[in-house]
Amino acid sequence: MSENSESHSGPSAVELHGISKSFPGVIANYSIELMVRPGTIHAIVGENGAGKSTLMKTLYGMHQPDEGTITVNGKQVQFKTPTEAIAAGIGMVHQHFMLADNLTIIENIILGAEPTDNRGRINFGAARERIEALMTSLGATFDPGTNVSELGVGQRQRVEILKVLYRGAKILILDEPTAVLVPQEVEELFETLQRLVLDGSTVIFISHKLDEVLTYCDEITVMRQGTTVAHTTPAQVDRRTLAQLMVGSDLPDPSGRETKVGEDIRLQVSGLNVASEIPGAKLALQDININVHSGEIVGIAGVEGNGQFELCEAILGLRPKLSGTISVGGSELSGSDTRTRREMGLSYIAFDRHREGLLLDSPLWENTFLGREENATLTVGPFMKNRSIEADSRVIIERFGVLTPSEQVPAFALSGGNQQKLVVGREMASNPKILLAAHPTRGVDVGAQSAIWDELRNARDRGLAVLLISADLEELIGLSDRILVMFDGHITAELDPVTATPEMLGTYMTGGEIVTSL
Amino acid sequence: MKNQRLQRVLVTSASSLLAVFVALCICAVILLITGKDPIQAYSTLFGAAGDIKVLQGTLNRATPLMISAAAVAIGFKMNLFNIGVEGQMRVALLATAVAGAAIDLPAPLHILFCLVVAMATGAIWAAFAGWLKVKRGVNEVISTIMLNFVALSLVAWAFKSFFTADTAPGVLLVKTKELPPSAWFPDIVERRLNGMFFIAILVLVLFYVLVWKTKFGFQLRASGANPGAARVTGVNPKRMVMISMLMSGALAGLVGMRALLGDVHAYQNNLAEQQGFNGIAVSLLGRNHPLGIFISALLFGYLGEASGRLQLEDIPKEITTIMTGIIVLAVVIINEAVKRWDDKRIQHKAALALATRVVAE
Known part of the structure; x- marks a missing residue:
């Protein structure tokens, strides 16, 4: 879409150029171009699987890019670990809160970065002072001595942000921060973020909720299928164009069907x-x-x-x-x-085949049997008919084109696509x-x-x-x-x-x- | 492609054998450090293998080990680590000794009654740990260890306070009232090998059939392998935890029966001591498989039986205890290393087989 319009003075807070990252068999990111001006809330929008998280992990040092350069405040950097990214002033607020419920807010914030005196004792007074100062600038009002277990979702998020600020972050990455918030809390969050930006911080905001992005963010980068496809501002686009940019415009025709939908629900x-x-x-x-x-x-x-x-x-x-x-x-x-x-x-192809679909260490024939223990052709009374189960497994493997040397191979040895075909085959095999x-x-x-x-x-x-x-x-x-x-x-x-x-x-x-x- | 299965069996056995070998080497070093000759020690230790009496003793010592290893293994199959076999066994020992002496039945029935009482009390004691895990989320490792202490003290107190029988003058060892002979489990070889050995074999066979050949066993293994996947197919994980804990406890109850019904015929302090703990080592070395457990139990039984001979050579017999410990450590480390290597090998082979197939097409 449009190139970055406004002229800017000084170096960008973050600049990614030509970043590519692939995992075995998958290209997660390629030719990424991202430029975040300091003192802005910069949104990165895209569908699931568009590569947003991979990109942010690259920036946060959780893995290294295969190609491309990362520049922070005008200096080219290479982060081997998140610790190095934190040292460079980058902080990440994860979508799933990483807080210890039974510790107080202060304890949670200083965990891993405790201020100590020369005898190794934690200086809680100093910590409290700094945290209270940070809280004032954020506009947060809770008592830092409270246990985290007593906080609501929005407040917990505020603590996560404090944690990052406490470590000296000037560039904050927020990964889908509004996913768990009610509208009121969303508003509060953005008030907080805007205060931060006024204080000179930079916020990178990952989201797929376009209304928020258009209302609160200064600039927008759109990602689709592993790469950045547009860089724009809320002033330049409406939500319709933005949605179109996000999902792409080349959609297939719905395939015609000859049979009719049944009458019964x-x-x-x-x-x-x-x-x-x-x-x-x-x-x-x-x-x-x-x-x-x-x-x-x-x-x-x-x-x-x-x-x-x-x-x-x-x-x-x-x-x-x-x-x-x-x-x-x-x-x-x-x-x-x-x-x-x-x-x-009722049959179910689970969301995550590794977590809920397969027994990875077990042979394929046990995997195709899973959940079908009441199938009369595969069992007699309380016993398994191993030969029938293996034969049935071979039928599923054949019918769904699962590429494997045999049904005795453990499931982890198969590629993702073949594992998925096996799961689909199993769920369809019981004639649901x-x-x-x-x-x-x-x-x-x-x-x-x-x-x-x-x-x-x-x-x-x-x-x-x-x-x-x-x-x-x-x-x-x-x-x-x-x-x-x-x-x-x-x-x-x-x-x-x-x-x-x-x-x-x-x-x-x-x-x-x-x-x-x- | 049956050979894939065979390969897995070979790799598994090889890694256990390697662990035993490594342990022997480490013990040789320990012997050298203490100024003993390891070759002499090992030839004494393993030279006893031809002796028929030693073999009978080996089988006799292996009997409780097989049962307690099966008790541990059935938990392991479900990713439950029942360390409480010792305590469950102890509770069952006293309960059976007391109940068995209180009634009179014809011989086979009386034995059966005792075995049932033992299994029931063992299961009840294990049920506490299962209940704590299911209802309160207490880790079973912690609760079974704690319940071991509770069981040990509770049984010692109950025994001393209520169940000691009057002993003949001059006899220092206190016991419960002796079981009537109808409750004695017959010997196969007089005073050397008790018939409980067959019960142990039966336990292993039933364990194999239950875990590898039945629907229930499959659900148990599936819940252990991937609780998430088992859950979405409708296997209730809490129910599985409870059932496997009960079964583990029931087997634990049987562990002490060779000593009680086949040897001493009354409860006394130290009866069958440590046999519940030793099952953990046997189960680890045997990779939770009945055949592996059988072989490992024989090995541990043999080490225990032959260790006495070392003393004749002025070598402390505790070296076999050290060996047992090192075997367990070696098994855990080597199994993990071998598994990683084998996983890579299988993955590589599967990819290779497909590549050649695609080329052929």
């Missing part, structure tokens, strides 16, 4: 409310209503962390709900445990009635992706009801019959994939509203 979620895991934070899910018919794929679009995970867990019975109903094939699920729900024909598919093609190569898509389409044509959770717009538009957008624990829109445009999706996914009628 397979999965019905109504009025579902689920509490957040973080005490005191807003609800994770609020008044969710979803119907999935047989032979229908309902896509859930949204940036990760807006309630999709909690939705799946609630449907599976892994997480208690506050109120609302979930029914499968007309029968309410309240009293049934996860295993019973699975037996009723309803499939919850969370990012079914995340981190897999193009070939594996189209194979998985074909399987999903074929299963849909045979009557499978699919709830497809994805952040990949191509996947959502290409597969879904309807798209629901989730933002902040709500369903904010229902779209027809035929008429949905990237800017519409981008707008709803980032919390905006479209004023004109569709």
